[in-house]
Amino acid sequence: MIHTCLTFALALSQTPPTAPDATAVPNASAVPAAPEVAEVPVVPATTAGPAATAVATTPVERRNTASLTTAIDSLCARYPTSMVVSSIGNSAGRRAIPLLTLSADPATAGERPAILMLAGMDGPRWSGTEAALIAAEAIARDHADMLRAVTVYVIPRGNPDAAEGFSTDPRRDYSGDGIVHDNDRDGNREEDRPRDLNGDGLITQIRASANSTPWTAPTLVSDAAELRLLRAPDAKSGEVPVYAVWTEGMDTDGDGRIAEDWLGGIDPERNFPHRWPEFEDEAGSYPLIAPESKAIADFVMSHPTLFAAFVLGRHDTVINVPDGKARTPGGMPVMLDEADVATYAELAKSWREISGQKRADARDSGGSFVAWMNAQRGVPTFASTLWGRPDAPAAEAAKPADATNTDKPADKKVDKKDALKPADAEGAAWLEYSDRVCNGAGFVPWTRIDHPQLRNVEVGGWVPGFRENPPIAQVPALGDACAKFIAAIADARPMIAISEPTVLAVGPSLWRIETRLTNTGRLPSVMRGGRADLVTPAHVIRISAPMDRIQAGNRNDVIRGIDTGSARVYSWLVNVPPGEEVAVELLYNGKSVQRWAFRDGEKLTAEGSK
Ligand SMILES: [Ca+2]
Numbered sequence: 001m002i003h004t005c006l007t008f009a010l011a012l013s014q015t016p017p018t019a020p021d022a023t024a025v026p027n028a029s030a031v032p033a034a035p036e037v038a039e040v041p042v043v044p045a046t047t048a049g050p051a052a053t054a055v056a057t058t059p060v061e062r063r064n065t066a067s068l069t070t071a072i073d074s075l076c077a078r079y080p081t082s083m084v085v086s087s088i089g090n091s092a093g094r095r096a097i098p099l100l101t102l103s104a105d106p107a108t109a110g111e112r113p114a115i116l117m118l119a120g121m122d123g124p125r126w127s128g129t130e131a132a133l134i135a136a137e138a139i140a141r142d143h144a145d146m147l148r149a150v151t152v153y154v155i156p157r158g159n160p161d162a163a164e165g166f167s168t169d170p171r172r173d174y175s176g177d178g179i180v181h182d183n184d185r186d187g188n189r190e191e192d193r194p195r196d197l198n199g200d201g202l203i204t205q206i207r208a209s210a211n212s213t214p215w216t217a218p219t220l221v222s223d224a225a226e227l228r229l230l231r232a233p234d235a236k237s238g239e240v241p242v243y244a245v246w247t248e249g250m251d252t253d254g255d256g257r258i259a260e261d262w263l264g265g266i267d268p269e270r271n272f273p274h275r276w277p278e279f280e281d282e283a284g285s286y287p288l289i290a291p292e293s294k295a296i297a298d299f300v301m302s303h304p305t306l307f308a309a310f311v312l313g314r315h316d317t318v319i320n321v322p323d324g325k326a327r328t329p330g331g332m333p334v335m336l337d338e339a340d341v342a343t344y345a346e347l348a349k350s351w352r353e354i355s356g357q358k359r360a361d362a363r364d365s366g367g368s369f370v371a372w373m374n375a376q377r378g379v380p381t382f383a384s385t386l387w388g389r390p391d392a393p394a395a396e397a398a399k400p401a402d403a404t405n406t407d408k409p410a411d412k413k414v415d416k417k418d419a420l421k422p423a424d425a426e427g428a429a430w431l432e433y434s435d436r437v438c439n440g441a442g443f444v445p446w447t448r449i450d451h452p453q454l455r456n457v458e459v460g461g462w463v464p465g466f467r468e469n470p471p472i473a474q475v476p477a478l479g480d481a482c483a484k485f486i487a488a489i490a491d492a493r494p495m496i497a498i499s500e501p502t503v504l505a506v507g508p509s510l511w512r513i514e515t516r517l518t519n520t521g522r523l524p525s526v527m528r529g530g531r532a533d534l535v536t537p538a539h540v541i542r543i544s545a546p547m548d549r550i551q552a553g554n555r556n557d558v559i560r561g562i563d564t565g566s567a568r569v570y571s572w573l574v575n576v577p578p579g580e581e582v583a584v585e586l587l588y589n590g591k592s593v594q595r596w597a598f599r600d601g602e603k604l605t606a607e608g609s610k
Pocket residue numbers: 182183184185186187188189190191261
């Protein structure tokens with residue numbers, strides 16, 4: 001299918017030129033002590049039409065905080081009986097992190113098994129938030145039955161500061177929150193921010209040649225197969241590096257480094273405890289220091305009913321499903337344990353079928369929410385980038401694949417099979433898509449500018465957000481796909497139950513009691529990663545008889561992790577005097593789920609059982 005990128009072209013053409021003396025990136029994400037929401041005028045970003053008056057959520061590119069609040073209020077007003085909005089806490093920039101609770105009875109939503117949908121953790125990925133809102137609406141509208149059995153929590157924007165930053169120009173690829181800090185540890189904070197030197201409303205890159213100390217030495221060459229892309233030189237064939245590359249900016253504080261201290265911020269998606277990348281600047285000085293990560297982790301810990309989660313963002317576990325073989329140096333699963341892969345992969349496959357997504361350009365999962373949930377909490381959590389690079393339409397016959405690249409040298413004699421291969425094939429394919437389908441909207445061509453400090457400077461590079469978001473016309477369908485996927489997860493939920501116990505007299509006042517614990521759902525109650533003692537809530541099977549009357553069997557059996565298809569028998573030999581009651585009970589997280597009571601071998605009650 002060919003889709004247009006008109007919205008991108010529109011967005012670019014509407015970007016107002018930035019005055020040259022105001023090029024520094026304002027730190028929109030770090031406004032201190034600002035009142036929530038009120039600091040930004042209610043202006044729907046870039047695309048036309050106010051969403052609030054529509055009868056369904058209309059996706060908006062780069063929606064700011066105020067517009068999100070309006071959209072959520074309008075959504076909840078349309079589904080007053082099944083959707084309520086609250087907040088799980090505030091961001092570093094003091095913006096509320098909204099939570100939608102979807103349930104047939106929101107007042108008792110916490111009592112039912114629950115799925116969490118999380119989006120908006122990345123600054124540039126505006127489409128995840130839009131898809132989450134559309135999914136919430138589709139669930140409330142089309143899945144009322146499901147909401148009687150399962151609660152769906154939606155956090156449409158887990159990192160409001162980064163999203164707010166991306167909603168204003170200049171646009172940059174950045175996902176830090178509003179914490180201000182000194183990246184280069186020179187005693188000044190945010191003294192050298194990126195600057196929009198060419199006034200196109202974007203922070204891209206600069207590349208420069210022939211600059212000597214104190215500037216960074218060149219390390220890259222232009223790739224002859226795709227001149228817009230840079231690659232490492234091939235020393236064997238005598239290539240020497242030509243270009244040094246920086247974020248678009250200059251050296252304001254004279255330390256020889258360019259745009260080195262900017263938009264402090266901690267990236268919440270690198271601040272969760274599992275494989276926390278401690279030496280990365282935006283990972284924070286310890287796990288869960290970012291208030292956004294902490295609020296989300298607290299939400300998970302205080303909702304033991306969560307049996308699965310779905311994240312839209314920069315990570316992927318549904319296109320390239322982890323094989324479960326990778327372990328951390330400490331022996332924990334990097335993402336999944338091999339034993340859990342089969343059940344997990346089945347649902348990942350249903351995402352591919354529902355959404356049609358085929359590719360995912362994902363980042364390492366160190367310190368991410370999805371890794372922490374799967375590997376440490378044992379809650380099956382699926383991560384999707386929402387879309388992947390589409391194929392550009394087939395090239396015209398007899399032309400090499402890169403024929404439309406205007407920057408190509410006029411080397412048309414090269415035989416197809418001898419054609420140079422770009423080192424970054426994926427980058428080249430994205431350029432092809434940008435050129436052929438989107439009118440070049442995805443990449444700023446390298447263009448010479450005058451730089452106050454460097455010689456031979458060109459500005460250029462990827463348009464922030466281009467590769468991270470589908471064309472806006474595709475967002476409603478993807479939001480609906482998310483709703484269908486949530487319903488598929490709900491269908492697969494663990495179904496843990498004990499069978500009606502058999503009670504047999506084996507002697508005077510001596511009874512043999514036996515029950516069977518089964519999981520007839522398609523997900524385990526807890527995956528391997530979460531089965532360590534005292535980490536996650538447990539199931540308990542308990543018999544009510546005092547210890548000294550139990551001849552065989554345990555009074556309490558604590559079970560962390562019940563696999564799909566498993567059936568375990570629990571039996572007791574117990575003295576129960578005539579006329580006295582004895583009960584077998586299944587508990588989860590300290591609460592009774594099922595209870596069967598007997599007297600003199602006769603069933604008295606069967607609570608929680610059909
Ligand atoms: Ca500094």
